[in-house]
Amino acid sequence: MCGITGWIAFDRDLATERPVVDAMTETMACRGPDAAGTWIDGHAALGHRRLAIIDLDGGVQPMTVHTPDGPVSMVYSGEAYNFRELRDELQAAGVGFRTDSDTEVVLRAYVHWGDGLAERLNGMYAFAIWDGRRQRLVLIRDRLGIKPLLVYRTPDGVLFGSEPKAILANPLARRVVTADGLRELFAFVRTPRHAVWAGMREVEPGTVLAVDRDGLHERRYWALRTHPHEDDLPVSLAHVRDLLDDIVRRQLIADVPRCVLLSGGLDSSVVTALAAQFLREDGERVRSFAVDFVGQTERFQADGLRPTPDTPYVHDVAEHVGAAHTDIVLDNETLTDPDLRRRVIAAHDLPVGLGDMYASLYLLCQAIRERSTVALSGESADELFGGYQQFHDPVIQHAHAFPWLAVGQTFGMHPDAILAPDVAALLDLPGYRAAAYESAIAEVEHLDGETGLEARMRTATYLHVTRFLRYLLDRKDRMSMAVGLEVRVPFCDHRLVEYVYNAPWAMKTYDGREKSLLRGAARDLLPRSVAERVKSPYPSTQDPHYLAALQVQARAVLERAGGVLELVDRGWLERAVQPAAPLSVGDRHGLEWTLNLDTWLDVHEPQVLV
Known part of the structure; x- marks a missing residue:
């Protein structure tokens, strides 16, 4: 795992711009604390920060292959889990190697196959190749968008980076957010290619983006397609299990300490159990980590979203699989620390x-990084297998809206109420969401004759995998890489995604519960308590002192003029900070939004044009 960045300028020589390229690279030092490198050749400059995972000595980047027609150089972030098979295939074709790294495999695969290598990769990755033979930049991103990659057009080329900060470190990039950027920020709909910052765009998952003097050329090498599912239930259960076995085994490959993130839910528990099984074969004991809050289990109150606390189930799994487990217990003073924010x-x-x-x-990631460098996590199982409550609510199933928004303010996904009236009117978030929804559902392919509940649930699954999941993957990537921890996501393997997506909804709920297909495929791995547990999302503190601390900090915001108060409704905020005010879940999220917006304006100093 690493951070990549670069600058392509077809009308200038970048040899004198090394300080700028170094500055762009340095913004991502946290993503790659082990090494840094830059490479400049005429119109191309590449920067790399490395987190060493495989072939610690040999995988140094930027990496270059010199061909008779010119250099081919690459900066690479992520992992190709099938690099050994690709290496064998390339060696059989006469390709030689200098290192044991997956980075060199990917680079030499490009030299051998061109950008057709994308279809051959299994993994999470975002990489950039400057092909000096053709004076062309090639950007390739993994199928699900696990690893981030963004671009910014300039008058004579592009800037690119794993994170916006790398691009914004270049003087050519303006720190501007327009009304359209604010719509994307607040609407929670994830418009393809949109990156909030004006002039910046994401490289779409499953896409090859080539840049030459003639402009940008995009090729989609993977998309979520619809196919008939021919397997019966027993075969489907067996195939899901076979895929999970292969995926987790592959994703445990590393030359550094590994662990798992364990929540006590079905998804992370399956990953933990499989990891324990495979590591045991090598004489290792799996290490697991979970987040908890002071007094959470003792004072837990069930609500419509979280019916049970995590910790008892976490401990059941750890004991069942023999994990070396650690709870990371957090207090309110730490969680509300402005420096942490x-x-x-x-x-x-x-x-x-x-x-x-x-x-x-x-x-949690910061604490894990003191003990491990690679962690496996359970993202994507809920989106793929149908775990969220909105999948199973008949009202939401018929709603003509993104399912996670139809739930209401439970997740804090409707910040509309906190916006100043004039800003809310300008942004028209309901209209923006409605247009985004129509565009998204137009992408869904249905089988001939697929109607009713099956058609609606295919659409819901598609929306979750292609839109909602992006938020979770971004969150996991940014929070983990901010402390130099690589998190791998087995349920995002495209083979599993393709197979389960096309399983009929009746099969995914064959026992009348959520995630039936996953539970049935892995029940033998789990303690009964976890196999039967009802879905509970990522935990959030219930301590009332947390909310009180937010109110105190928000009152300080009211004492200042301008800034975030140009976006937030002052009247709402004045009511929300009153100590005795009855606050809803939405109000709590509104306070968090307000404080985060205030911090963002201070840290990043965007020019907000509304």
Whole structure:
């Protein structure tokens, strides 16, 4: 795992711009604490920060292959889990290697196959190749968008980077956010290619983006396609299990300490159990980590979103699989520390509305990094197998809206209420969401004759995998890489995604529960308590002192003029900070939004044009 950046300028020689390229690279030192490198050749400059995972000595970047027609240089972030098979295939074709790294495999695969190598890769990756033979930049991003990659057009080329901060470190990039950027920030709909910052765009998942003197040329090498599912239930269960076995085994490959993130839910528990099994074969004991809050289990109160606390189930799994387990227990003083908020916002380059769910993940990853460099996590299982409550609510199933927005303010996804009236009117978030929804559902392919519930649930699954999941992957990437921890996500393997996406909804709920297909495929791995546990999302503190601390900090915001108060409704905020005010879940998220927006304006100094 690493951070990559670069600058392509077809009308100038970048040899004199090394200080700028170094500055762009240095913004991502946290993503790659082990090494740094830059490479400049005429119109191309590449920068790399390395987190060494495989072939610690040999995988130094930027990496270059010199061909008779010119150099081919690459900066690479992520992992190709099938690099050994690709290496064998290339060696059989006469290709030689200097290192044992997956980086060299990917680079030489490009030299051998061109950008057709994208279809051959299995993994999480974002990489950039300057092909000096053709004076062309090639950017390739993994199928699900696990690893980030952004570009910014300039008058004579592009800037690119793993994170916005790398691009914004170049004087050519303006720190501007327009009304359209604010719509994307607040709407929670994830418009393809949109990056909030004006002039910046994401390289879409599953896409090859080539840049030459004639402009940008995009090729989609993967998309979520619809196919008939021919397997019966027993075969489907067996195939899901076979895929999970292969995926987790592959994703445990590393030359550094590994661990798992364990929440006590079905997804992370399956990953933990499989990791324990495979590591045991090598004489290792799996290490697991979970986040908790002081007094959370003892004072836990069930609500419509979280029916049970995590910790008892976490401990059941750890004991069942023989894990060396550690609870990372956080207190309110730590969670509400303004310095922590600054670090989280700086890591993400955008304000985020889910407050302690970002801060606690950052702190969890920070604690893990003291003991491990690679962690496996359970993202994507809920989106793929149908785990969220909105999948199973008949009202939401029929709603003509993004399912996670139809739930209401539970996740803090409706910041509309905190916006100043004139800003809310200008942005027209309901209209923006409606247009985004129509565009998204137009992408969905249905089988001939697929109607009713099956058609609706295919659409819901598609929206979750291609839109909602992006938020979770970004959150996991930014919070983990901010402390130099690589997190791998087995449920995002494209083979599993393709197979389960096309399994009919009736099969995914064959026992009348959520995630039936996953539970059935892995039940033998788990303690009964976890196999039967009802879905509970990532934890959030219930301590009332957390909310009180937010109110105190928000009152300080009211004492200042301008800034965030140009976006936030002052009247709402004045009511929300009153100590005795009855506050809803939405109000709590509104306070988190306000404080994060205030911090973002201070840290990143965007020019907001509305």
